Amino acid sequence: MRYSGFSVFMQALNRHKGWKPTWRDAAPKPSYDVIIIGGGGHGLATAHYLAKVHGITNVAVIEKGWIGSGNAGRNTTIIRSNYLLPGNEAFYELSMKLWEGLEQDVNYNAMVSQRGVLNLCHTDAQRDAFARRGNSMRLHGADAELLDPEGVRKLVPFLNFDDARFPIKGGLFQPRGGTARHDAVVWGYAHAASERGVDIVQNCEVTGFLREGGRVVGIETSRGTIRANKIGMAVAGNSGRVAEMAGFRLPIESHVLQAFVSEAIKPMIPTVVTYGAGHFYISQSDKGGLVFGGDIDGYNSYAQRGNLPTVEDVCEGGMSLMPAIGRVRLLRSWGGIMDMSMDGSPIIDHSPVDGLYVNSGWCYGGFKATPASGFCFAHLIATGRMHETATAYRLDRFATGHVIDEKGVGARPNLH
Amino acid sequence: MHEFTYLGDAAYRRPDPQAPDALEAFVEAVHTRVNPAGIHEELWYHGSGCRSWLKVRRDTRTHEIHGASFANPETTR
Ligand SMILES: Cc1cc2nc3c(=O)[nH]c(=O)nc-3n(C[C@H](O)[C@H](O)[C@H](O)COP(=O)(O)OP(=O)(O)OC[C@H]3O[C@@H](n4cnc5c(N)ncnc54)[C@H](O)[C@@H]3O)c2cc1C
Numbered sequence: 085m086r087y088s089g090f091s092v093f094m095q096a097l098n099r100h101k102g103w104k105p106t107w108r109d110a111a112p113k114p115s116y117d118v119i120i121i122g123g124g125g126h127g128l129a130t131a132h133y134l135a136k137v138h139g140i141t142n143v144a145v146i147e148k149g150w151i152g153s154g155n156a157g158r159n160t161t162i163i164r165s166n167y168l169l170p171g172n173e174a175f176y177e178l179s180m181k182l183w184e185g186l187e188q189d190v191n192y193n194a195m196v197s198q199r200g201v202l203n204l205c206h207t208d209a210q211r212d213a214f215a216r217r218g219n220s221m222r223l224h225g226a227d228a229e230l231l232d233p234e235g236v237r238k239l240v241p242f243l244n245f246d247d248a249r250f251p252i253k254g255g256l257f258q259p260r261g262g263t264a265r266h267d268a269v270v271w272g273y274a275h276a277a278s279e280r281g282v283d284i285v286q287n288c289e290v291t292g293f294l295r296e297g298g299r300v301v302g303i304e305t306s307r308g309t310i311r312a313n314k315i316g317m318a319v320a321g322n323s324g325r326v327a328e329m330a331g332f333r334l335p336i337e338s339h340v341l342q343a344f345v346s347e348a349i350k351p352m353i354p355t356v357v358t359y360g361a362g363h364f365y366i367s368q369s370d371k372g373g374l375v376f377g378g379d380i381d382g383y384n385s386y387a388q389r390g391n392l393p394t395v396e397d398v399c400e401g402g403m404s405l406m407p408a409i410g411r412v413r414l415l416r417s418w419g420g421i422m423d424m425s426m427d428g429s430p431i432i433d434h435s436p437v438d439g440l441y442v443n444s445g446w447c448y449g450g451f452k453a454t455p456a457s458g459f460c461f462a463h464l465i466a467t468g469r470m471h472e473t474a475t476a477y478r479l480d481r482f483a484t485g486h487v488i489d490e491k492g493v494g495a496r497p498n499l500h
Numbered sequence: 501m502h503e504f505t506y507l508g509d510a511a512y513r514r515p516d517p518q519a520p521d522a523l524e525a526f527v528e529a530v531h532t533r534v535n536p537a538g539i540h541e542e543l544w545y546h547g548s549g550c551r552s553w554l555k556v557r558r559d560t561r562t563h564e565i566h567g568a569s570f571a572n573p574e575t576t577r
């Protein structure tokens with residue numbers, strides 16, 4: 085089915101009774117050319133680009149629950165390319181460019197909204213660091229503007245500017261950043277991949293690997309054995325579990341991150357705002373809810389729910405930055421399991437086992453990476469070589485010392 | 501500031517820097533994690549209490565705590 089303004093008009097005449105499921109819920113076949121484990125954003129994007137860019141359509145995406153039931157449907161939907169380090173910035177800028185063409189590419193409305201992302205600074209040193217990061221972004225072709233307090237005031241006048249302890253000294257603004265509707269991104273990639281013949285298999289948990297002569301040649305699942313010469317894993321917070329089945333370990337810890345949404349209010353926050361003196365960031369959805377979050381809880385977890393100390397922490401951050409939201413009621417909160425890597429940056433590489441490829445280590449920032457992650461992972465699986473913008477995301481960088489540590493905190497995932 | 505601070509997997513042992521495989525051993529010790537979905541032995545610091553390091557057995561799937569002891573076996577209190 086192709087979506088267009090015209091198809092919406094025609095359906096309206098028919099009281100919208102004619103809409104069909106946008107992608108095919110497939111039963112697994114005995115074998116494929118490529119299997120992708122994990123029906124989150126990254127797995128589905130990989131399948132789409134394998135089919136579209138590399139012409140490999142005999143592909144299955146194997147998902148243990150329903151697609152988007154993991155972090156893809158739990159994140160706070162922020163997209164941006166405001167990184168400092170060379171290994172990262174080119175990659176995230178590729179992702180931003182793919183976001184800009186995504187809806188036309190997959191023929192699906194993902195509500196990509198370039199409303200901007202504003203990082204606030206509260207000290208002179210922080211402003212210097214922002215100037216440096218902004219320059220790095222511009223050198224990589226991204227957009228960045230260093231705002232003074234007046235510039236920030238014009239954009240978001242309702243902040244706590246003259247706080248005695250954390251006055252707002254300015255901000256780094258990326259106008260092309262913003263948000264996208266996360267589940268529409270999942271459905272959009274599923275739609276486009278399915279149209280090209282990719283099988284999307286749900287309620288199918290991978291429980292082991294089939295091996296021949298040291299390489300993996302298939303997977304064991306709750307719905308039987310499925311063979312393939314190439315298998316990619318894109319299972320985010322479950323990376324450790326799946327790697328264990330294949331017999332290797334990763335530089336990854338699984339941690340829980342919570343998100344929050346308030347009751348709907350009238351339009352108030354026109355961009356994405358991040359606090360620089362605490363752990364808090366916020367935007368407003370098109371439905372009116374304030375969507376916000378903060379730090380990971382900070383201990384290993386597979387529970388998909390967090391604890392109250394972090395809730396308190398996040399709300400304190402919000403109150404100190406934006407006292408006006410104190411009267412708004414919280415509607416919902418939830419948690420997702422992050423694949424926290426030891427340097428805070430991702431891994432897109434061959435695994436130690438022949439035939440198996442790893443896509444992992446996205447920490448709390450993999451939603452914005454969804455298009456480029458799928459693009460580069462598909463390139464690796466199809467050609468055997470890393471895509472030129474993802475060459476830094478090697479698995480062996482932890483041994484060679486080429487870690488990409490944006491925050492410079494070392495191998496402490498709960499501090500990233 | 502919370503009452504307890506988390507350090508991580510209690511399995512960490514500093515490898516012998518003189519060992520012939522010291523490089524691999526350090527990479528393993530610093531970066532590689534078992535990261536189990538289930539019982540995890542981990543270190544917590546009781547910063548706003550007795551200021552001892554604790555070894556806690558906790559289920560990472562449920563957050564249920566199955567026991568704790570002083571990380572330093574010589575601590576008795
Ligand atoms: C609360 C929260 C807020 C966030 N906010 C942002 C943000 O604002 N911006 C941003 O860029 N990023 C954000 N992130 C991070 C981002 O959501 C993730 O990095 C990204 O979604 C991970 O990639 P994915 O979509 O493929 O993961 P997932 O959607 O988790 O996909 C992995 C899939 O693998 C499946 N799976 C696991 N094990 C198996 C198995 N054995 N067999 C079959 N299937 C299996 C899972 O069910 C899951 O569907 C946030 C995350 C959370 C939790």
Ligand SMILES: [Zn+2]
Pocket residue numbers: 546549550551552
């Ligand atoms: Zn104590």
